[in-house]
Amino acid sequence: MKKTENQMLVIFGASGDLTARKLVPALFNLFMAKQLPGNFVVLGCSRSNMDDAAFRDRVVLQSPYLAKKTKEVPSEAIKAFAQLFFYQDLGGSYDTDYTALRTRVEALNHGHHTEGNIMYYLSTPPTLYETIAKNLDAAQLSTQNNGWKRLIVEKPFGYDLKTAKALNTALQRYFQEQQIYRIDHYLGKETVQNLLVTRFANTIFEPLWNRNYIHHIEITNAEHVGVEKRGGYYDRSGALRDMFQNHLLQIVSLIVMEPPIGQEPEEIRNEKVKALKSLRVMTDPDILRDHTIRAQYMKANLDGDWVKGYREEDGVAPDSLTETYAAIKFYVDNWRWKDVPFYVRTAKRMPTKVTEVVIHFKTPHHHIFSGTDMHSQDNKLVIRIQPDEGILIKFGVKVPGQGFHVERANLDFYYSSLAETHVMEAYERLLLDAMQGDATLYARADEVEAAWTFVDPILEYWKNGEDVRMYGYAAGVWGPENADDLIEGIGLWRNPGPNLTDDPGFCVLC
C-alpha cells in the first residue's frame, strides 16, 4: 500500500453543498478504513461566519449526508473524526488578503505536525479559481520549500476551449502543472477504471478491439432526475458541457486509447490525450446537423405524479435553448478506429439511471445459419458503469430443437459478487490518490483542451447554426422521437434497464 504523508486539507467553499455531500463522507470512509495519515486536519474556508464548532456540526455531527454512515459507528469515533475539522472565515470575499489564513494554516501545521504538506480543494464557483490561486501565491501559501502543495479543482474546467486555455494558463501562473489536480468523479468510479483492466489485462478482448472486429460503439449516460435545484447553473451549461465534455469523453478516451507502456500516471495520460486528439472534429454544418441531436424534457406524468418540463424548472429561462439531452455520432481518425462510428448520448429525465458502454462486434462475415436476424448474431460486450455494475457478454447459442435457430445468451459478471471487497466511492478514491500524489485519475491541462477542441464546434453550431432543431421529449422516455435517426442503418439504441441483463426496451420507473 502507498504511504499517505501527513498533511492538511484546505477546502475553499467549505460551507457549500459539495463539501457536506461528497467530500466529508469520502473523508469519513477513509477515516473509518484507517487510510488517513496519522497527522491530518481539514481546514474549511468560505465567506460564511462560523467557528470550528459550527463547522463540525454542519459537515459532521448534524450532517444529513453522514447520518446513514454514522448510525452504526461508536460516538467516540464520530467525535474523533469531527475533531479533525477546523474553520477559517475569509470575510466577505475570496479576493482578499490571505495573511489571516496563512497564520491559521501555520498554527494548525505547527500544532498538528502536518509537515507543511497542504492540499487545497477548490469547491467554489469556477470564476473564483484564479483569484484563490493568485491570493494563495501572494500569501506564499503555494511555495513548496517547506512541504508540498497541491491544488484540486472541480469541473467545469472552462466554458469552452478559449476559457479552458485561459484558466489553465492562469492556474499555471501560480502552481506548476504537476501540482494541479483536475477532478472528474467518473474517473474515480471503479467500473470506469476497469475499462483499462478489461482491455489490457486480458488477451481475449484486446486482439478484437479494433475496426476489424468492432462494428460500432454505443455509450449511454442516462439520469432519471431532472436538473433538481441546479437550474440556474444548468441553464448556462447544458448536457454537452455538464456531462459530455468531461465524464463521457473521459470514458471515450479509455476505450479509444492505445496501450500505455506502463501504469505510470503520465504514460496513461499521454495515451488519453492522443486518443482525444484523434477524435474527428466536426465543422461542416451538414455533418453537424446529421450527427448531433439535442433536446429538452417536457412536463409529463410519471407514475401518477406530474414532473415539470425543463423550461418550468427554477432558475431556467422560459425560452431556454439549453439541451438536457445530447446525442452525438462521431469517428476517430486513427489506424485502429477508422470508419467505426461512436454513438454517445447523455440526458436527464430518462426512464432510469444508467451508464453503460456497449461494444457491438461485427456479425460473422459468412452467414451459415440463415434466417437469424442481426440481433441474434452480433456479439456485444456491455460494460455497465452504474448501477448494477458489471460486464455482460452476449453471444449466440443454438435454440434446442430441429434446425439451427440462433438466440442470444448472456455471460455476466457482477461487482457485487466480490462481496468481501470494499468498493471505494469515487471521491474517496480520488481524494486518497491526490493525498498520495497520484494524478493518474486526474485530467491534465492538454486533455481538457483536447476535449474542448472536439466539443466547441458542436456548441457553436447549436448556438449559431442555421435551422438547428431543439426537440422535446416527455420526461421519462428515452429521448426525442427522432433519437434513433442518428444510428439509422445500424439499429436502435440499446435502451438499458436498471439491471445489467435486462434486455433493451421498456423498464420500470423507480
Ligand code: BG6
Ligand atoms: C455531475 C453533473 O458532474 O455528474 C450532474 O454536473 C450529474 O449534472 C452528475 O447529475 C452525475 O453523476 P453520477 O455519478 O450520479 O452519474
